[in-house]
Amino acid sequence: MILITGATGNNGQELVRQLAAMGQRVRALVRDPVKGANLKGPNVELVAGDFDQPASLDTALKGIEKAFLLTPVAEFFVAWQKAFIKAAQRAKVKHLVKFSGMGSGPDAGAGLLRLHHETDEFLRRSGVPFTILQPNSFHQNILSSAATIKTQNKFYLPLKNAAMATVDIRDINAVAARVFTSPGHEGKTYVITGPESLTSQQVAERLSSVLGRKVDYVDVPLAAAEDGMRQAGMPEWSIRTVGELLGYFATGAAAAVTDTVPRLLGRPAVSFEQFARDHRAVFTT
Numbered sequence: 001m002i003l004i005t006g007a008t009g010n011n012g013q014e015l016v017r018q019l020a021a022m023g024q025r026v027r028a029l030v031r032d033p034v035k036g037a038n039l040k041g042p043n044v045e046l047v048a049g050d051f052d053q054p055a056s057l058d059t060a061l062k063g064i065e066k067a068f069l070l071t072p073v074a075e076f077f078v079a080w081q082k083a084f085i086k087a088a089q090r091a092k093v094k095h096l097v098k099f100s101g102m103g104s105g106p107d108a109g110a111g112l113l114r115l116h117h118e119t120d121e122f123l124r125r126s127g128v129p130f131t132i133l134q135p136n137s138f139h140q141n142i143l144s145s146a147a148t149i150k151t152q153n154k155f156y157l158p159l160k161n162a163a164m165a166t167v168d169i170r171d172i173n174a175v176a177a178r179v180f181t182s183p184g185h186e187g188k189t190y191v192i193t194g195p196e197s198l199t200s201q202q203v204a205e206r207l208s209s210v211l212g213r214k215v216d217y218v219d220v221p222l223a224a225a226e227d228g229m230r231q232a233g234m235p236e237w238s239i240r241t242v243g244e245l246l247g248y249f250a251t252g253a254a255a256a257v258t259d260t261v262p263r264l265l266g267r268p269a270v271s272f273e274q275f276a277r278d279h280r281a282v283f284t285t
């Protein structure tokens, strides 16, 4: 039985779906069983739990051999990840797969990647057998610009001319599913990217070609992007953290392409263009 945290989120839902389709038995940790109800299925059970309540993590981990740790970008990120790793130690979990981020390191140019490093290291020293996944920024992040792409044929980001090798969430979780279901991944760290590095201008060109109408990228100052997050109701800690990360990406820091997807899955990674084709309806009125 594999415990999946973050199960109602972007990656967790996809991982639950892929593992269940492979016939693996999955327990999805959810804060709100009503919100998680659509995850249930023949191979999927739900358990209520919260990173803020360590006792609930102990309950969730009962009888679990393998677990997936993903927390959202939130102020208590490090405390939550450490609480889960300690609970996995107590439960004697045999394999913990942790969701980190590409660029995680002690001197990373963005605070979030230093926090990921702190918890990556905490896991490496925990004695719990582990694999660390370090994905690049997701193709799916462009979905948060779907409204302006639909109504104005424009998307607004503070990324300057920087190239990024964004990756499809379906690929990240196919790698995670492979790590859970095949031998030889313990102790490894996998940096996961898409197949090519594109500037936002090139992303706009790909969208234009897939949607059959001209879509433009508008480079905006970081402060304007942060104001947009504020208007959307994001907490100040998250605005600062995500803003700093975007500034870091604008330096070209997320441009590297790795071969993790083809190496582990034996097929090419999903391109941004393919992602756009698969999500065409979201960008179309």
Ligand SMILES: NC(=O)c1ccc[n+]([C@@H]2O[C@H](COP(=O)([O-])OP(=O)(O)OC[C@H]3O[C@@H](n4cnc5c(N)ncnc54)[C@H](OP(=O)(O)O)[C@@H]3O)[C@@H](O)[C@H]2O)c1
Pocket: 005, 006, 007, 008, 009, 010, 011, 012, 030, 031, 032, 035, 049, 050, 051, 052, 070, 071, 072, 073, 099, 100, 101, 102, 112, 134, 135, 136, 137, 138, 141
């Ligand atoms: N965005 C990127 O491009 C990118 C790239 C690389 C790495 N990352 C990393 O990816 C992670 C975010 O992944 P995501 O987009 O899949 O996350 P997400 O969609 O924001 O989902 C977060 C999940 O965490 C759950 N959660 C929130 N607070 C919780 C708590 N106190 N206890 C238990 N569960 C809780 C949420 O449940 P509810 O439904 O109850 O809220 C949800 O299932 C972050 O660690 C980020 O650094 C992101």
